Amino acid sequence: MxxxxxxxxxxxxxxxxxxxxxxxxxxxxxxxxxxxxxxFWAPTxxxxxxxxxxxxxxxxxxxxxYSGMVRLSEQEHIAKVLRQKCKVLVAxxxxxxxxxxxxxxxxxxxxxxxxTAYFDTYSTDNPDGVTPQTRCVVDGKYELTxxxxxxxxxxxxxVVDVDYYxxxxxxxxxxxxxxxxxxxxxxxxxxxxxxxxxKAVCDVCTRNPAEKGEERELIKAVKxxxxxxxxxxxCLLQEGYLCLGAVTQGDCGALCPKVNIPCRGCGGPLPGxxxxxxxxxxxIAASLEKEELVExxxxxxxxxxxxxxxxxxxxxxxx
Amino acid sequence: xxxxxxxxxxVVFACNxxxxxxxxxxxxxxxxxxxxxxxxxVPCSGRIEPEFIVTALxxxxxxxxxxxxxxxxxxxxxxxxxxIRRFNLLKRILTGLGLEPERVRLEWISGSEGKRFxxxxxxxxxxxxxxxxxxxxxxxxx
Numbered sequence: 001m002x003x004x005x006x007x008x009x010x011x012x013x014x015x016x017x018x019x020x021x022x023x024x025x026x027x028x029x030x031x032x033x034x035x036x037x038x039x040f041w042a043p044t045x046x047x048x049x050x051x052x053x054x055x056x057x058x059x060x061x062x063x064x065x066y067s068g069m070v071r072l073s074e075q076e077h078i079a080k081v082l083r084q085k086c087k088v089l090v091a092x093x094x095x096x097x098x099x100x101x102x103x104x105x106x107x108x109x110x111x112x113x114x115x116t117a118y119f120d121t122y123s124t125d126n127p128d129g130v131t132p133q134t135r136c137v138v139d140g141k142y143e144l145t146x147x148x149x150x151x152x153x154x155x156x157x158x159v160v161d162v163d164y165y166x167x168x169x170x171x172x173x174x175x176x177x178x179x180x181x182x183x184x185x186x187x188x189x190x191x192x193x194x195x196x197x198x199k200a201v202c203d204v205c206t207r208n209p210a211e212k213g214e215e216r217e218l219i220k221a222v223k224x225x226x227x228x229x230x231x232x233x234x235c236l237l238q239e240g241y242l243c244l245g246a247v248t249q250g251d252c253g254a255l256c257p258k259v260n261i262p263c264r265g266c267g268g269p270l271p272g273x274x275x276x277x278x279x280x281x282x283x284i285a286a287s288l289e290k291e292e293l294v295e296x297x298x299x300x301x302x303x304x305x306x307x308x309x310x311x312x313x314x315x316x317x318x319x
Numbered sequence: 320x321x322x323x324x325x326x327x328x329x330v331v332f333a334c335n336x337x338x339x340x341x342x343x344x345x346x347x348x349x350x351x352x353x354x355x356x357x358x359x360x361v362p363c364s365g366r367i368e369p370e371f372i373v374t375a376l377x378x379x380x381x382x383x384x385x386x387x388x389x390x391x392x393x394x395x396x397x398x399x400x401x402x403i404r405r406f407n408l409l410k411r412i413l414t415g416l417g418l419e420p421e422r423v424r425l426e427w428i429s430g431s432e433g434k435r436f437x438x439x440x441x442x443x444x445x446x447x448x449x450x451x452x453x454x455x456x457x458x459x460x461x
Binding site for chain 2: 279285319
């Protein structure tokens with residue numbers, strides 16, 4: 001039997017959904033597990049400490065999966081350690097690859113976020129006005145530390161070099177299976193690229209008018225998902241539900257449009273596109289029938305940059 | 320760099336069929352316009368991806384001007400229709416990201432409007448001087 005592939009997994013700023021996507025591999029995982037040796041999986045699965053990871057020899061881990069964005073100094077530190085220890089480092093899931101949902105925090109300053117989180121929210125009871133500090137002394141002798149909360153969110157590649165990117169929030173488990181097998185078999189694209197089939201969501205969507213030989217119509221009215229319900233089998237974008245499937249990687253198999261939910265772009269940009277939101281702006285705006293419809297799009301930054309703001313050309317609010 | 324030495328750096332995307340011809344005419348007729356503008360000739364205003372405008376702003380442009388044919392005059396029939404939709408949506412995105420919307424402007428200038436071209440450049444230069452340096456590009460200059 002060949003030597004086992006050493007795997008490390010780190011859940012950084014994400015929600016844990018990407019971990020679930022690995023567990024969802026179910027039978028594939030059972031097949032693959034004998035070929036893997038999990039040397040580090042923090043904080044969800046294996047009880048390996050940071051100091052154990054730091055003590056491992058450099059480049060001793062074959063593949064490192066990093067899920068979640070970088071917001072805290074602790075996350076930045078582990079990203080750097082993992083880069084040192086891993087031969088191949090994968091930005092796994094939308095947060096690590098693009099910044100993800102928490103990346104929309106880049107539209108607000110650290111002070112605004114603290115104000116909301118520790119003062120303004122309805123359920124907050126904070127009479128002393130305490131906010132997280134990087135160190136504090138308890139009982140005059142015990143020094144406690146917390147990681148620093150940085151002013152903005154970064155995707156993994158703004159902290160260390162990344163070999164591969166995997167989109168999705170979370171990546172669909174069947175696609176994770178393919179990716180894991182590709183890694184095991186060494187059938188990988190050139191470093192720096194996304195692991196993807198390269199097809200857009202529209203390409204795999206059964207609602208696509210082109211699939212039925214129909215002509216695509218322009219958008220006549222802008223609708224939100226709460227406005228009415230889309231017609232069965234009809235293209236969501238054509239009906240006015242702003243679906244970003246045209247510019248998003250379709251490794252998910254168009255799961256959301258199948259259940260009447262327009263694509264929000266978690267799969268990441270199609271190969272060759274650097275700034276997801278701007279390309280989405282270009283695609284959606286060009287399909288509007290009337291100029292005035294532009295003004296009817298609600299909070300466009302958070303719509304078009306829902307998963308990709310920190311990785312964008314202008315990755316955060318200017319001031 | 321001292322503030323009073325500052326001169327705007329303006330990128331103008333001019334469509335080959337109208338605005339670029341307008342710029343040409345402005346030159347032939349000896350109309351003067353500010354030397355702060357840098358013209359990039361493009362086949363059509365519909366060729367301007369939002370990425371072009373944002374990349375220019377990111378790399379130190381203080382203002383970006385897009386010039387195309389008047390509606391109905393597009394050499395490719397509907398390039399300028401797409402341009403204005405993309406441009407207006409991009410403007411909302413830029414506002415959301417904290418940039419002054421006045422930093423980007425789209426105007427229709429035909430090949431016969433050499434005077435209008437020179438005026439539009441002078442107006443845009445004045446607007447940018449009033450707003451001041453681009454906060455994004457400032458890092459690039461430093």
